[in-house]
Amino acid sequence: MHPKILPVLIAVVLAGLWGAALGFAHLNGGIWFLDRVEATMADLRLTLRGPKPAPGLVTIVAIDDETAQQAGGYPLPRAVLARLVGEIARMQPKAIAIDLLLVDPGPGDGDALLAEALKVAPSAIAAAAVFPEDRQAAPGSGPIEGVPMAERLLLPQKMFSDAAAIGVVNVATDQTGTPRFVPMLFRSGGRVETSLPLRAASIATGTDPVIEPGRIQVGDKNIRTDIGQALPLSFYGPRGTIHTVSAADVLAGQIDRGLVEGRIVVIGATVTGGGDVFPTPFDPVLPGVEVVATAISHLITGDSLVRDRTTRLADAGIAVVLPIVMIGLLAWRRNAAGLIAAAAVLALVLAVNMLLFRQGIWLNAALPVAAAAPPALLFGGAQIWLGRRRAQHFATQSALLQRIQAPGMGQWLARDPDFLAEPVRQDAAVVFVDLSGFTGLSETLGPGATRELLDVFYDMVADEAAASSGVVTSFMGDGAMILFGLPQPEPVDAANAARCCVSLSRRVGRWIATLPAPVASRLGFKIGAHFGVVVASRLGRGDSQQIAVTGDTVNVANRLMEVAASSRKPVAVSDALLKSSGRAPFTNGRLSGPTRTALRGRAGTLAVWVWQETA
Numbered sequence: 001m002h003p004k005i006l007p008v009l010i011a012v013v014l015a016g017l018w019g020a021a022l023g024f025a026h027l028n029g030g031i032w033f034l035d036r037v038e039a040t041m042a043d044l045r046l047t048l049r050g051p052k053p054a055p056g057l058v059t060i061v062a063i064d065d066e067t068a069q070q071a072g073g074y075p076l077p078r079a080v081l082a083r084l085v086g087e088i089a090r091m092q093p094k095a096i097a098i099d100l101l102l103v104d105p106g107p108g109d110g111d112a113l114l115a116e117a118l119k120v121a122p123s124a125i126a127a128a129a130v131f132p133e134d135r136q137a138a139p140g141s142g143p144i145e146g147v148p149m150a151e152r153l154l155l156p157q158k159m160f161s162d163a164a165a166i167g168v169v170n171v172a173t174d175q176t177g178t179p180r181f182v183p184m185l186f187r188s189g190g191r192v193e194t195s196l197p198l199r200a201a202s203i204a205t206g207t208d209p210v211i212e213p214g215r216i217q218v219g220d221k222n223i224r225t226d227i228g229q230a231l232p233l234s235f236y237g238p239r240g241t242i243h244t245v246s247a248a249d250v251l252a253g254q255i256d257r258g259l260v261e262g263r264i265v266v267i268g269a270t271v272t273g274g275g276d277v278f279p280t281p282f283d284p285v286l287p288g289v290e291v292v293a294t295a296i297s298h299l300i301t302g303d304s305l306v307r308d309r310t311t312r313l314a315d316a317g318i319a320v321v322l323p324i325v326m327i328g329l330l331a332w333r334r335n336a337a338g339l340i341a342a343a344a345v346l347a348l349v350l351a352v353n354m355l356l357f358r359q360g361i362w363l364n365a366a367l368p369v370a371a372a373a374p375p376a377l378l379f380g381g382a383q384i385w386l387g388r389r390r391a392q393h394f395a396t397q398s399a400l401l402q403r404i405q406a407p408g409m410g411q412w413l414a415r416d417p418d419f420l421a422e423p424v425r426q427d428a429a430v431v432f433v434d435l436s437g438f439t440g441l442s443e444t445l446g447p448g449a450t451r452e453l454l455d456v457f458y459d460m461v462a463d464e465a466a467a468s469s470g471v472v473t474s475f476m477g478d479g480a481m482i483l484f485g486l487p488q489p490e491p492v493d494a495a496n497a498a499r500c501c502v503s504l505s506r507r508v509g510r511w512i513a514t515l516p517a518p519v520a521s522r523l524g525f526k527i528g529a530h531f532g533v534v535v536a537s538r539l540g541r542g543d544s545q546q547i548a549v550t551g552d553t554v555n556v557a558n559r560l561m562e563v564a565a566s567s568r569k570p571v572a573v574s575d576a577l578l579k580s581s582g583r584a585p586f587t588n589g590r591l592s593g594p595t596r597t598a599l600r601g602r603a604g605t606l607a608v609w610v611w612q613e614t615a
Contacts, residue, residue, distance in 0.1 A: 008327070008331045011327050011331075011375065011379045012324050012327050012328065014375065015323035015324055015326070015376075015379070016320055016323065018323060018371065018374065018375055019319040019320040019321075019322065019324070019371040019372075019375075020316075020319070020320050022034075022367060022371050023315065023316030023317070023318075023367070023371070024316065026312060026316060026319070026364060026367055027316045029146075029227055034364075034366045034367060034370055035174065035175075035366075036174065036175050036176075037366040037369075037370075038364055038365060038366035038367070039174040039175070039176065039178060039180065041365040041366055042362070043178070043280075043281040044281075045353075045357045045358075045365070046234070046235060046281040046282070047281045047282075048354065049357070051236060051237030051238065051241060052236055052237065053241075054237070054241050054242040054243070054294075054297060055297050055301045056263075057263055057300050057301065058242055058243075058264045058265075058293045058297050058300070059093075059242075059243050059244070059245065059259050059260060059263050059264070060242055060243065060244040060245070060265075060266050060267075060268065060290060060293050061084070061088065061247050061265055061266070061267045061268075062244050062246055062247060062268065062269075062270040062287070063076060063100075063247045063267070063268065063269045063271055063274070064247070064248070064270045064271055065272055066248045067248040067271070068271045070248050070251075073439055074269065074271045075100075075274070076247075078102075078106035078107075078108075078110025078111050078113065078114045079108065079110040079114075080110075081100075081110075081114055082110065082114040083251060084251055084267065085098070085114065085117040085118060085120070085123070086117045086120060087250050087251060087253070088121070088250060088260055088265050089121035089123075091257045091261050092121075092260070092261050092262070093121060093260050093262070093264065093265045094203070094263060094264050095121075095122050095124065095200050095201075095203040095204040095264045095265070096122070096123040096124070096264075096265050096266075096267065097123070097124050097126075097167070097196055097197075097199070097200035097264065097265070097266045097267070097292065097296065098123065098124070098126060098266075098267045098268075099169055099269075099288065099289045099292050100125070100126060100267065100268065100269065101128055101156070101169075101600070101601070102114075102125060102126075102160050103154050103155065103156060104157075105157060111159060112159070114160065115159040115162070115163045118160060118163035118164040119163045119164075122203045122204075123163075124164055124165040124166065124167050124196060124199040124200050124203060125161070125164050125165075125166055125167075126166070126167065126168075126169040127155045127156060127166045127167065127169065127193065127196075128153070128154040128168065128169055128170060128600070129148065129150035129168050129170045129186045129188065129193075129603065130150060130151050130152050130153070130598040130603075130605075131149075131150055131151055131604040131605075132151045132604065132605065143185075143211045143213055143229065144185060144187065144192060145213065146228035147183070147185045147186065147187050147192070147228050147229055148170075148185075148187070148228060148603070149186075149187045149188070150168075150186050150187065150188040151188070151598075152188060153168065153186070153188045165199050166193070166199070167193070167194055167195050167196030167197070167198065167199030167200065168183075168186045168193050168194070168195050168196060169195070169196045169601075170186070170195075170603055171183075171233075171288075171291055171295075172230060172603075173278065173552060176279065176425055176535065176552075177278060177279055177533070177535070177551035177552035177555070178278060179233055179280070180233060181226060181230035181231060181233060182195055182197055182231045182233060182292075182295040183195060183229060184197075184198045184211075184216055184225060184229040184230070184231055185198075185211070185228075185229045194209070195295070196292060197231070197295035197296045197299055198216070198218070198299060200266070200296050201219075201264070201296055201299035201300050202218060204264045204300065205218055205219030205300070206219075211229070213309075214308045214309050214310075215308070216229065216299075218299045218300070219300075221300070221302040223299055223302060223304065224307075224308040224310075225308060226308055231295055231299070232304055232305040232306075232362055233294055233304070233305070234294075234298070234303070234304055234305045234360070235280050235281065235286070235294060236294065236297075237282050238282040238283035238286070239270075239285070239286050239287060239290055241282075241290075242290055242293045242294065243259060245259060247267070264296055264300070266289055266292055266293045267289075268288065268289020268290075268292065268293075269287075269288075269289065270287045270289065272476055273558075276288040278291060278550070279423065279535040279550050284423045284535050284537045284539075284548060284550050285539070285550050303360065305357075305362040306361045306362060311361060311362060311363055312364075314363060315363055315364040315368075318349065318368050318371070319367050319368060319370075319371035320371075322345070322346070322349060322371055322372045323372045323375045325345055326345060326372045326375065327375060327376065327379050329341045330342055330376060330379055331379075342376055346368070346369070346372055346373075346376075349368050350365060350368070350369075353365050353368075419487070419538075420536055420537055422537070423535050423537035424535070425536075425551075426485060426489050426533070426534065426536070427489055427493070427531070427532065427533055427534075428483055428484060428485025428486065428489065428493060428531070428532075428533075428534045428536070428549070428553065429483075429493045429494045429497035429530070429577060429580075429581075430481065430482070430483055430497075430529065430530055430531075430534065430549065430553055430557040431470070431481070431482040431483075431484070431500055431501060431504075431527065431528070431557065432480070432481055432482075432527065432528045432529070432557050432558050432560070432561050433461060433479060433480050433482070433504055433508070433525060433526070433527045433561075434478060434479035434525065434526055434527075434561055435457065435478040435523060435524070435525050436523070436524035436525055436565060437522045437524055438453075438477075438478040438523060439478070441519065441522045441523060445519070453519075456511065457478070457511075458475055460504070460507050460508060460511060461475075461480045461504065464500055464507060465482045465500060467500075467503065468496045468497070468499050468500035469484065469490075469492075470482045470483060470500055471483050471484075471547075473546075473549055474546070481549070481554070482497075483536075483549050484496045484497040484500070485534070485536075486536055486547070486549075493531070493580075494577050494580030494581040495580070495582060495584070495585060497529050497531070497577060497581065498529070498581035498582075498585035498586065499585045501529050501573060501585075501611070502571070502586060502588070502589065502611070502613075504527060505571050505611070505613060506613055508570075509570065509613070512524070525570060526561040526564040526565045526570065526571075526572075527571045527572070528557050528558060528561035528562075528564055528571075528572050528573070529557055529571070529572075529577050530553050530557040530560060530573070530574040530576060530577055531553070531574065531576045531577040531580050531581075532551075532552065532553035532556070532576055533551055533552075534549050534550065534551045534553045534554060535549070535551045536548070555601075556574060556599060556602070556606065557574075559599040559600055559601075559602065560572040560573065560574065560599070560608065562599075562600060563597055563599070563608050563610070567610045569592075569610035569612045570611070570613075571611040571612070572609070573608070573609050573610075573611070574606055574607065574608060575593070575606070575609065578593075578594075586611050588613070588614075589611050589612055589613045589614050590611065590613075590614050591609055591611045593607070593608060593609030593610060594608060594609055595607070595608050596608075
């Protein structure tokens with residue numbers, strides 16, 4: 001055998017084995033480091049595709065700020081929600097999906113009124129799955145293979161589940177908090193529950209779904225699903241792309257009947273601080289109800305992305321063949337021509353990938369790059385070094401791996417008008433603080449005294465945030481959100497956030513103690529903090545702009561206030577924040593934990609610490 005052929009054959013075999021290993025791992029669920037790159041490349045392909053009109057089959061009725069203001073706060077009183085459902089039912093929708101958790105009893109006769117309203121029109125209400133930390137996929141074969149296995153389900157009250165169907169509302173997000181899939185089935189114990197989108201679509205079509213491995217038939221639509229009966233999401237555009245009307249307008253009888261009649265109506269919260277929001281390629285703060293409505297539209301029209309066993313097999317085949325072809329081209333022409341030919345083949349594969357994506361077929365774009373680039377670069381570099389006796393550098397760096405430095409707030413915005421003009425993803429610490437009992441207290445204090453209390457509270461929050469190098473990104477009624485990591489991430493962000501939690505807890509607690517007894521006895525506070533990846537951006541136009549920070553880190557920090565309240569401690573922080581900050585900020589007090597805790601509306605559990613000042 002010619003001495004030049006043997007190294008080429010060895011390189012071809014090794015490249016094929018490398019591609020086969022990646023393809024096999026992808027075929028059986030994915031590779032964590034490639035999944036993150038693929039998420040970014042999926043966002044890029046969606047952005048290049050651009051927004052598209054949503055099918056006119058779904059209408060969102062949003063419980064927005066105006067609705068909450070008119071109803072006297074959020075959550076809406078059950079009697080108001082019952083009247084809203086009744087008004088929608090009167091306009092004869094195909095189905096009503098309620099993206100709200102109704103697990104706790106409400107005051108008065110509101111629950112009974114809502115249960116009666118749910119009986120008027122075909123409807124489905126939300127449940128939530130709580131997952132264990134160590135295992136989320138169900139064993140077995142057939143249609144339920146790989147289906148998420150929940151530790152337990154948070155179900156609506158029985159009077160509601162007797163009046164309406166139930167569906168699980170959880171979505172599957174990537175590491176940045178962007179929803180990528182909606183699982184269609186969930187297991188818990190011996191029962192299998194369908195998702196809220198699938199339940200609503202089945203009610204609307206008047207048929208039971210036919211569930212088979214890798215596919216679900218809804219009416220006359222055959223929907224192909226990914227591993228674990230997961231429905232891939234293809235966002236239509238920014239918030240409002242799916243027709244959205246205010247619940248306040250529905251209650252006032254000020255909407256066109258045609259927006260409801262014969263459609264699926266999804267009721268959900270978009271009120272500030274009252275509902276989950278998610279970053280997407282088109283909108284950094286897409287309401288969770290629009291994610292649910294997107295999944296329902298996919299099931300009714302069949303326009304979801306196709307990513308199933310067949311596309312994964314195609315991905316695996318490309319991962320094996322492409323590196324072999326690349327090595328062959330580089331061996332054929334051991335010069336710049338071979339490099340150009342190999343790059344042209346890879347570019348052609350990616351171009352075809354993009355064209356298929358525009359047609360609704362989701363082939364993995366990160367996998368062929370990961371399969372072909374390392375063998376091609378190693379072989380090509382070695383050949384050029386041997387042929388020309390000089391080193392060649394092939395430095396291709398993904399935009400995902402580039403470090404983005406975001407400069408400061410006030411002075412940085414003055415110096416750089418384009419600061420955060422495009423969304424930025426980075427590590428940051430997020431702190432939420434909220435006054436407990438303030439809503440009921442404000443009803444008795446009157447507007448003047450209420451404003452004075454809030455002014456003092458806001459000043460304390462702003463002072464403590466500034467003292468700890470944090471930035472108050474928003475005040476929300478009787479609460480606030482503080483960010484540590486803008487304008488520029490620093491190694492001490494988590495420690496600064498921890499110090500802020502402690503100092504804010506002490507100052508607010510002492511302030512409450514100075515208030516008159518009738519006020520102090522009804523007022524409390526809670527603080528939650530988490531450290532992780534966030535998406536920071538600027539919203540608005542012209543002179544009306546604000547900095548928005550979203551992502552799973554923000555949602556977790558917000559939920560940790562509930563943990564603090566249920567633990568009867570002023571401060572609850574995640575283990576991620578404590579590991580980054582150290583224990584030093586919490587030395588003058590009692591720090592307890594970690595405790596594995598399930599957070600409302602979030603899969604799995606989280607290690608949580610609680611802190612309380614000691615005398």
